[in-house]
Amino acid sequence: MATKSRIAELSAIISTNTAILDDYLTSNNLPHPSFDAATSPSPRYPPDAEAARVAIEEATAELNELVQGPGRLLMGSQPAIFAAKAFISKFDIASFVPAEGTVSYASLASKTRINQGAIEALLRHAIAHRIFIEPTYGHVAHSAASKLLLNPQAVLAGKAFADDFFPMTASIVPALATYPHADEPTQAAAAVANGVANQKSFYDMLADHPERSKHFHETVAMAGTFPGLSWKYVVAGFDWISLPPGSLCVDVGGGHGEAAFAVAKEFPHLKWVVQDTSKSFENRPQVPDGMQVEFVEHDFFQPSPETTNNAAVFFLRWILHNWPDQYCHRIWRALIPSLRTGTKILVMEELLPMPGSVPNAFERGLRSMDVGMVALGNGRERDMEQWKRLFAEADGEGRFNFDAVLKPEGSQLVILQVTWKG
Numbered sequence: 001m002a003t004k005s006r007i008a009e010l011s012a013i014i015s016t017n018t019a020i021l022d023d024y025l026t027s028n029n030l031p032h033p034s035f036d037a038a039t040s041p042s043p044r045y046p047p048d049a050e051a052a053r054v055a056i057e058e059a060t061a062e063l064n065e066l067v068q069g070p071g072r073l074l075m076g077s078q079p080a081i082f083a084a085k086a087f088i089s090k091f092d093i094a095s096f097v098p099a100e101g102t103v104s105y106a107s108l109a110s111k112t113r114i115n116q117g118a119i120e121a122l123l124r125h126a127i128a129h130r131i132f133i134e135p136t137y138g139h140v141a142h143s144a145a146s147k148l149l150l151n152p153q154a155v156l157a158g159k160a161f162a163d164d165f166f167p168m169t170a171s172i173v174p175a176l177a178t179y180p181h182a183d184e185p186t187q188a189a190a191a192v193a194n195g196v197a198n199q200k201s202f203y204d205m206l207a208d209h210p211e212r213s214k215h216f217h218e219t220v221a222m223a224g225t226f227p228g229l230s231w232k233y234v235v236a237g238f239d240w241i242s243l244p245p246g247s248l249c250v251d252v253g254g255g256h257g258e259a260a261f262a263v264a265k266e267f268p269h270l271k272w273v274v275q276d277t278s279k280s281f282e283n284r285p286q287v288p289d290g291m292q293v294e295f296v297e298h299d300f301f302q303p304s305p306e307t308t309n310n311a312a313v314f315f316l317r318w319i320l321h322n323w324p325d326q327y328c329h330r331i332w333r334a335l336i337p338s339l340r341t342g343t344k345i346l347v348m349e350e351l352l353p354m355p356g357s358v359p360n361a362f363e364r365g366l367r368s369m370d371v372g373m374v375a376l377g378n379g380r381e382r383d384m385e386q387w388k389r390l391f392a393e394a395d396g397e398g399r400f401n402f403d404a405v406l407k408p409e410g411s412q413l414v415i416l417q418v419t420w421k422g
């Protein structure tokens, strides 16, 4: 019997899994996927239906790319869509489009004071990507995707994309052409994009732009509402109950303190100090009543303050991936004055898999983050060997002992547990 071709295999996978998802939606009287503005924003499915959805996403993408052929695949990506998305967010285009009905390009031009032809070019490119629709010639209405841009959190994230993530991504190649060693934060694409190469790292530059700083920090804090990044995984990722009452935990570069809040809520016997820059603390939420959480301004390249001397745990989530190895070592060495034999250092980060060993859509997300870290500060996402090497070399004497990697079920990030041997 002839073996099935890959495209026939993929077609079968799509057919089987589409039937599963379709049955689930129909039998539960739920809306079916649609680009229509009335569609619910981000449907969440139970495990079987979600597995079918993921299989469809994976197989349709592979099938689509297979039938494109190598030439179209190589040349077909359209970077202008990122400019269109950045434009839409920067100029609040979604807010000018009524929830019901349409707005004309002429009206958008008068509201934004931007040339109508340029708006038409950018929005029609977005429309071709299902962001907005043009139900009658010259008039724009919402699609399901564009309507999401009315959500206040999406507005903030869109601004961070338009002002920071998109321009820094576009500057990766010029930065590497000028600074090929790619090992200094001040020579990364973010610095190049902002005209501060050799002067400021991304975070130092951001401190000069209060609005952008607010968008960035709130976007990072908001990421904790995404399923794989939920704060509940900070709670599940370590044996917090094993720490004696009154133990001090320090969230280094803790941003808005959401990780500390999540653990303090479940384990009120612990005290938390959240360290970060003053800019990051702006717009942070109040400490909920009864929680022992304190916010302390501290530069993590400087020695940890004496008040953290008896800390049981130093927790670093999404810190080290921003920085090249030698800067990570500086952050770790700054902890040493406060470390005692047995102090735990918990690093919550992505763990890069072997290339090609995880579903492609997931891998694309991870690799995109990795490139994003190069852009932000010549940082890196890291695989297991790279993490182990980073810990082993951090103090020059191998006193940071790597214990274990913990991955709570469903978490996108792992917790790497390290103990100070003293």
Ligand SMILES: C[S@@+](CC[C@H](N)C(=O)[O-])C[C@H]1O[C@@H](n2cnc3c(N)ncnc32)[C@H](O)[C@@H]1O
Pocket: 203, 220, 221, 252, 253, 254, 255, 256, 275, 276, 277, 280, 298, 299, 300, 301, 316, 317, 318, 319, 322
């Ligand atoms: C990617 S965010 C992660 C925030 C938080 N830990 C989380 O998981 O959401 C990196 C954090 O490092 C902080 N940061 C950057 N440079 C710093 C420095 N020199 N000292 C202290 N914090 C710093 C930033 O302000 C930001 O809050």
